[in-house]
Amino acid sequence: MKLLTDLVLAGSDAPTPYGRIERGALVLEGDQIVYAGTQADLPEQYVSLKATSLEGRLVTPGLIDCHTHLVHGGSRAREFEMRQSGASYADIAKAGGGIVSTVAATREASEDALIEQALVRLDRLIADGVTTVEIKSGYGLDRDTELKQLRVARRLGELRKVRVVTSFLGAHAIPKGMDADAYIDTVCIPALTEAHAAGLVDMVDGFCESIAFSPAQIARVFDVAAELGLPVKLHAEQLSDQGGAALAARHGAKSVEHLEYISDADIDALAKAGSVAVMLPGAFYFLKETRKPPIEGFRRAGVPMAVSTDSNPGSSPMTSLLLAMNMGATFFGLTPEEALRGVTVNAAKALARDDLGRLAPGCRADLAIWDVADPAELTYRMGDAPLHARYLGGDAC
Incomplete structure (x- = not known):
């Protein structure tokens, strides 16, 4: 003792x-x-x-970062430079930027290289008092790379004194040249099933947006997650209201992330489902967004709010959870007490961990x-x- x-x-x-x-x-x-x-x-x-x-x-x-994309190859610094110099999203895409560039770099990188790069990011989180971190796949968009990302995430938890929760995010983006429905059926769901059989998955995530997947497509992935006994979470209502939050509530999602465009009715649905609303102020800041998540609506409905770095190369290259807490207070209006609960008890709820x-x-x-x-x-x-x-x-x- x-x-x-x-x-x-x-x-x-x-x-x-x-x-x-x-x-x-x-x-x-x-x-x-x-x-x-x-x-x-x-x-x-x-x-x-x-x-x-x-x-x-x-x-x-110990602090909990409940939404990260720590495992990926490459950097998007050049893309950031282009955007700051006036390039449009189309210009960047034509130059090979965007998520396509991260997917290509992640596919090409060896597991050892991904581990080496991710450890640098993880060590920065650890220096902020983090003891638990969620890590997603989603930069493979093919069977082999999705499994590779999850294996790397598991390995990180062995190399550092930290708890790692893995999320399968095969439904992150539509690969170039593929139909979304065909991708869900022939790549995403089979990769999820195989990852689960290999013991690599703790949760299942998706991106429900006009530029990604529809609620009906995400629902097919979530149905398989339910068959496998895996809890779900969802990126939703970041850029528009596509009904993702309502879908997540119907599936008993542990958390729903972003939520800048969520409706009052869907806030109430999250409250009834017991889902956590995860605030990601790093992406809000980096993308220069202006629409904030409805903090007062979450308070009114009693929806628990978590805070996370959303550490990723394209929209939130941040590795300080304490900075995310400050941003959540400064940009979104969270109180310091709400921010601390957002990286402790509510972040634990978002990961289905009532022992943390x-x-x-x-x-x-x-x-x-x-x-x-x-x-x-x-x-x-x-x-x-x-x-x-x-x-x-x-x-x-």
């Missing part, structure tokens, strides 16, 4: 702002938390344990220990990472 004392807790089950407990203590047994409360109320059986003083530091649950994201007995002992005492500092500092230490499964790392 480990006893941590002289700390400030944020993320406990206490009915206080931030779940904050002053002069707190934590007891860890194995990979679980067995006590989270005040030092004064420490149960007798733990009093004799050798204590490690944290000298007044803040302790939160809280400092409470029975939860995994994944901790972030900070060189600050006020939880608002984490959102306020614009990506500064005052991290003192992380614990994963009860072990300092």
Whole structure:
């Protein structure tokens, strides 16, 4: 057992702002938390344990980045330069840019090369106090590369002290020269089935948009996910209202991401389904969008809100979850408390993990220990990472 004392807790089950407990203590047994409360109320059986003083530091649950595309080949910096110089989307596409360029680079890269590149991004997230990260496929759009991306994601969780949740995102884009329905039936669904059989998939994702797949096409993928016993999530209503959120709610999606164009009726549908709305301010910023997700509508309906980097090469090349928290507050109007919940308990819900994201007995002992005492500092500092230490499964790392 480990006893941590002289700390400030944020993320406990206490009915206080931030779940904050002053002069707190934590007891860890194995990979679980067995006590989270005040030092004064420490149960007798733990009093004799050798204590490690944290000298007044803040302790939160380990942060959770619940939406990333960390595994990919290549860079889109040249495309960004062209766009800043006035090139249109059509100009960039003609020059071989866009998702097509990332797909080509990912197909060409070896697994070792993808691991090497992804570890750089992952290490930056870890330095921000991240202990759990979701990683998607979706830059293969063929059987072999989708499986390769998922194998790399699994390997990252072995190479670093971090929990990795994998999402199959075969329904990300329509490959050049293919019909969308034919792609879903002959590539996407067979690749999903094979990835599941190989133990590579934890969740299933899709992109429901006018430039991607229709609700009916996504529904076919989600039906297979249900047969395989896999939870689903969905990119929806980022650029237009295609009815993706309603589809996701009908399928009991754990989360729905972006949601700038969601309707009030579909917000209510998410609330009834218990889905988490995932805010992705990095893409909003990078693409210079102007329509914000309806934060007040989510609050009104009681829809939990998560925050993520959406780390990807095309629309959010960001690897700081703390910066995403600040952007969520600055651009979208989240409170600092909502931002912190968005990368802890609500991010855990988005990944169907009720054992993560809280400092409470029975939860995994994944901790972030900070060189600050006020939880608002984490959102306020614009990506500064005052991290003192992380614990994963009860072990300092």
